[in-house]
Amino acid sequence: MKKLLRIFIKNMGKADRDQTIAEKIFSSHSGKNVYAGDFVLANLDLVMAHDTTCAWALEPFYKIAKKVWDKKKIFIPFDHAYPAPNTEMASLQSAIRKFADEQGIPVTTDGVCHQIMSERFINPGNLILGADSHSPTGGGLGALTIGVGSTDAAIAMATGICWFKVPPTVRIEINGKLPKGVFSKDVVLNVAKSIGPDGGNYKVLEYGGETVCSFNVPERLTLTNMSAEMGAKAAIVEPDENTSEYLVKNNRAYKFNKSDLASDKKANYEKIMRFDISSLEPLIAKPPDIDNVAKVSEVEKEKIKLDQIFIGSCTNCRIEDLDIVASIWKNRKLHPGLRVIVTPASKLVYLQALQKGYVKFFMELGAVVTNPGCGPCLGRHQGVLADNEVCVSTSNRNFTGRMGSPKALIYLASPATAAASAITGFITDPRNYLS
Amino acid sequence: MNWIFGDNINTDLITPGRFNITTDPLKLASIAFIEYRPEFHKNVKKGDFIVAGENFGCGSSRETAAIALKHRHIKAILAKSFARIFFRNSLNLGLLLVNADTDGIDKDDVLILDIKNQVLINKTKKNKKKISIPSMMLRLNKDGGIIPYLQKHGLNHLSDLERF
Numbered sequence: 001m002k003k004l005l006r007i008f009i010k011n012m013g014k015a016d017r018d019q020t021i022a023e024k025i026f027s028s029h030s031g032k033n034v035y036a037g038d039f040v041l042a043n044l045d046l047v048m049a050h051d052t053t054c055a056w057a058l059e060p061f062y063k064i065a066k067k068v069w070d071k072k073k074i075f076i077p078f079d080h081a082y083p084a085p086n087t088e089m090a091s092l093q094s095a096i097r098k099f100a101d102e103q104g105i106p107v108t109t110d111g112v113c114h115q116i117m118s119e120r121f122i123n124p125g126n127l128i129l130g131a132d133s134h135s136p137t138g139g140g141l142g143a144l145t146i147g148v149g150s151t152d153a154a155i156a157m158a159t160g161i162c163w164f165k166v167p168p169t170v171r172i173e174i175n176g177k178l179p180k181g182v183f184s185k186d187v188v189l190n191v192a193k194s195i196g197p198d199g200g201n202y203k204v205l206e207y208g209g210e211t212v213c214s215f216n217v218p219e220r221l222t223l224t225n226m227s228a229e230m231g232a233k234a235a236i237v238e239p240d241e242n243t244s245e246y247l248v249k250n251n252r253a254y255k256f257n258k259s260d261l262a263s264d265k266k267a268n269y270e271k272i273m274r275f276d277i278s279s280l281e282p283l284i285a286k287p288p289d290i291d292n293v294a295k296v297s298e299v300e301k302e303k304i305k306l307d308q309i310f311i312g313s314c315t316n317c318r319i320e321d322l323d324i325v326a327s328i329w330k331n332r333k334l335h336p337g338l339r340v341i342v343t344p345a346s347k348l349v350y351l352q353a354l355q356k357g358y359v360k361f362f363m364e365l366g367a368v369v370t371n372p373g374c375g376p377c378l379g380r381h382q383g384v385l386a387d388n389e390v391c392v393s394t395s396n397r398n399f400t401g402r403m404g405s406p407k408a409l410i411y412l413a414s415p416a417t418a419a420a421s422a423i424t425g426f427i428t429d430p431r432n433y434l435s
Numbered sequence: 436m437n438w439i440f441g442d443n444i445n446t447d448l449i450t451p452g453r454f455n456i457t458t459d460p461l462k463l464a465s466i467a468f469i470e471y472r473p474e475f476h477k478n479v480k481k482g483d484f485i486v487a488g489e490n491f492g493c494g495s496s497r498e499t500a501a502i503a504l505k506h507r508h509i510k511a512i513l514a515k516s517f518a519r520i521f522f523r524n525s526l527n528l529g530l531l532l533v534n535a536d537t538d539g540i541d542k543d544d545v546l547i548l549d550i551k552n553q554v555l556i557n558k559t560k561k562n563k564k565k566i567s568i569p570s571m572m573l574r575l576n577k578d579g580g581i582i583p584y585l586q587k588h589g590l591n592h593l594s595d596l597e598r599f
Binding site: 161 | 443445448451452455471489490502516518520527528585586591594
């Protein structure tokens with residue numbers, strides 16, 4: 001019965017009208033040429049569920065299946081709170097481990113799910129389901145990576161397929177040369193300010209334009225990651241030479257046909273939004289919403305006293321981010337009394353940081369370098385905030401209560417702004433700290 | 436009664452990350468809005484409505500938000516719009532979501548949900564508003580969610596969803 005469910009993909013011939021990248025990927029995985037609004041059942045290339053969402057997938061899974069559809073296509077990372085900080089998390093992880101053992105699936109424990117998937121699994125043109133809201137991250141590699149809940153993940157683990165309504169695409173064109181001190185995080189906060197927390201709901205955000213083309217994959221992953229905060233079903237960047245370079249660097253020289261993964265000239269976009277970033281300043285999202293965005297230079301004037309800096313998460317803790325942090329901290333001291341937590345996004349990033357001497361350097365400055373994972377981003381361990389504490393975080397979500405006490409305040413910014421703020425102890429414009 | 440909320444009610448407000456580390460639905464039910472609306476947590480009754488604005492359920496993919504509200508036996512969540520993953524989770528779990536113009540509904544208003552005619556009758560305010568509930572949601576709701584549906588009809592019936 002499991003075999004029957006897989007959708008037979010035949011040669012579909014040319015689509016009768018121009019398509020977006022998203023429509024092309026849904027077509028190649030559903031065996032018919034489809035467009036925004038169509039209902040599809042599609043074959044999945046990979047299904048991910050982590051140490052929280054996988055726990056809730058077990059009961060629904062065993063109600064409808066005994067074995068997963070393909071153990072090589074299921075990815076189970078423990079990242080949200082690993083090693084387990086309390087008996088509750090330990091119990092969830094123990095239940096998942098039992099399931100993984102029964103199914104012959106290895107459990108991965110060395111980094112944030114989206115980072116590991118980008119480093120090891122995602123190829124351009126893939127259709128991937130992730131039981132995590134930040135699943136759009138993988139779109140930085142030119143794939144469709146879609147977030148769902150645990151029941152959808154359970155059905156997908158059993159069958160290898162999922163139903164979708166093909167979403168409309170909003171094209172986000174970003175042009176201009178990045179000014180000093182401005183990074184992809186600032187660029188995407190600028191987009192979030194304009195789109196708001198639901199502007200991407202049920203849609204694909206397709207990023208393009210000269211700025212996006214000039215971004216390397218890690219920078220693109222920050223754009224696609226933050227798209228989850230705008231409600232996006234998926235986010236995507238057309239794969240190109242930078243994508244190929246990243247794939248080669250990460251040990252998989254995957255060849256893809258560029259025209260299969262680029263939107264056609266007359267593709268139907270729901271909307272095209274244009275941003276010129278040539279005079280953008282460093283930005284910060286003030287609590288408790290992603291679109292509550294202000295210039296760091298303005299917020300700096302308020303002299304907001306900080307208790308914690310978190311440099312981590314699937315948004316911004318790749319080696320390129322730590323390069324920026326290290327360059328800002330060079331020959332400087334961190335503000336005493338401030339808790340500075342650095343959580344590399346993966347084991348690879350951790351090892352790169354070790355090799356570059358950053359781990360020693362950060363520790364000697366007084367920062368805490370944790371094992372790779374989600375760190376304190378979701379308020380479960382490794383830096384939970386108390387009442388009235390204020391944190392600058394490089395992560396993606398500043399909701400009330402996200403990192404601990406509902407009375408704590410979370411400001412979201414780039415690694416550069418976080419690093420500069422770690423020196424002064426209040427929210428600080430990084431431009432004076434960059435050489 | 437009706438529990439009135441604004442726009443962008445996120446999953447961290449519904450089931451905060453620090454508390455939702457259990458798979459026991461009743462424990463999850465007991466943490467619904469535990470910090471954001473402690474009165475809800477204490478006084479919600481079977482058959483109550485949640486009435487909200489735009490983008491209800493935004494944020495995390497955690498199904499606990501929908502599980503917790505389902506096991507509080509909410510009759511339905513009425514909102515101007517729902518966040519995508521929360522919508523899918525509710526669809527899968529058999530928690531009824533209703534798209535409606537929720538302006539002007541107060542906590543003590545007597546609401547009647549006429550699913551057949553897709554109208555919401557406010558007996559207190561003496562008005563009727565059109566609502567919309569996707570047919571897939573109504574169909575899956577009948578079986579109590581997608582898992583009972585697939586258990587009853589078989590996994591191959593996943594493809595039937597298109598026709599609902």
